Amino acid sequence: MFFALDGFLFAGWVVRIPAIKQQTGASASTLGLALLGVSAGAVITMMLTGRLCRRFGSHPVAVVCGVLLPLSIALPAQTHSALSLGLVLLVFGAAYGGMNVAMNSAAVDLVAALRRPVMPSFHAAFSLGGMIGAGLGGLVAGGLSPSAHLLCLTGIGLLVTAFAGPVLLRYPSLKPAPAAADGEAGPQRLSGRARRVVILFGVIALCTAYGEGALADWGALHLEQDLHAHPGLAAAGYSLFALAMTAGRLTGTALLERLGQTRTLVAGGGTAAAGMLLGSLAPTTWLALLGFAVTGLGLANIFPVAVGRAGELAGPGGVAAASTLGYGGMLLGPPAIGFLTDWFSLPVALTTVALLAVAAAALGYGARNAAHP
Numbered sequence: 001m002f003f004a005l006d007g008f009l010f011a012g013w014v015v016r017i018p019a020i021k022q023q024t025g026a027s028a029s030t031l032g033l034a035l036l037g038v039s040a041g042a043v044i045t046m047m048l049t050g051r052l053c054r055r056f057g058s059h060p061v062a063v064v065c066g067v068l069l070p071l072s073i074a075l076p077a078q079t080h081s082a083l084s085l086g087l088v089l090l091v092f093g094a095a096y097g098g099m100n101v102a103m104n105s106a107a108v109d110l111v112a113a114l115r116r117p118v119m120p121s122f123h124a125a126f127s128l129g130g131m132i133g134a135g136l137g138g139l140v141a142g143g144l145s146p147s148a149h150l151l152c153l154t155g156i157g158l159l160v161t162a163f164a165g166p167v168l169l170r171y172p173s174l175k176p177a178p179a180a181a182d183g184e185a186g187p188q189r190l191s192g193r194a195r196r197v198v199i200l201f202g203v204i205a206l207c208t209a210y211g212e213g214a215l216a217d218w219g220a221l222h223l224e225q226d227l228h229a230h231p232g233l234a235a236a237g238y239s240l241f242a243l244a245m246t247a248g249r250l251t252g253t254a255l256l257e258r259l260g261q262t263r264t265l266v267a268g269g270g271t272a273a274a275g276m277l278l279g280s281l282a283p284t285t286w287l288a289l290l291g292f293a294v295t296g297l298g299l300a301n302i303f304p305v306a307v308g309r310a311g312e313l314a315g316p317g318g319v320a321a322a323s324t325l326g327y328g329g330m331l332l333g334p335p336a337i338g339f340l341t342d343w344f345s346l347p348v349a350l351t352t353v354a355l356l357a358v359a360a361a362a363l364g365y366g367a368r369n370a371a372h373p
Helices: 002-014 017-024 028-056 058-073 082-114 119-140 146-169 192-226 231-250 252-259 261-281 285-299 302-343 346-369
Strands: none
Touching (some): 002 082, 002 146, 017 082, 028 082, 028 302, 058 146, 119 252, 119 302, 261 285, 261 346, 302 346
């Protein structure tokens, strides 16, 4: 439920970006810099959240972030300049980053306890929440102001946390037996090789998070501005992307058990690259939507595999390190695409997603001998 809530709230925000862009009067490049606030806030707090999870447990930290995230999502609609938007997005990003590290740390522990590669299933809940959030956002985009919409999301988020939080707090954060048996070393004292593997998977996460962030922040704007889609249909573009990611992640466990990690990473990166080239360069809305869906299928399992592997190596610290690098992709994405849009065009800027998907596939193949250090 916390994974689904995270995706639901984030999608509810991103589908209102075109309206808030108009409200603040921001250009493409200044909007990109303002959107940097989400990723900057997330990256700043992720390593701190990893330490908090080690000290207090991932379950209490997830519940606290489950309160802060809904409260912070109402802030962007109250702004009227790019500067104020960027500042409040720092707060939203901090809560979002904390939630991601805490819930992924809890999920890594559960994956180890189950001894099956079920990490994609948790991320499927995130994508399902994103699909629902974007779909509802598209329905209300024409008739509800951003302020009213995001305030409604605050209420929904607090209700979900009030329902699910006490259940989660009744159970202590799990500590898998293998990690406990490591003696003095623990997850905080890694060998140099283990650190390099964590960084490798973090860079893979970075390449794919760049693509997810690009479609979240710029997908609706591309459909509406370049292909002249109706605002509701433009908002549905991210919903379709999230639906494809949900489908891919729901089948992710079976895919990993059948193909293995390396083939899953390589196939996913190649599929995402082909889909994004279609989505960014297609001359019609429907072909672009098809490209978004193919991209979602390709990216679906790369990020959860990368973060899961890092967490197996280093516990919450590994999740935090890989997530920090991963969301560094979102940190670079908004301003990079904004500036490239001003210099060239938004479709050309979005092709960088395909380039990084190819890089993720190459790194995934390079990690084939480092998957089980």
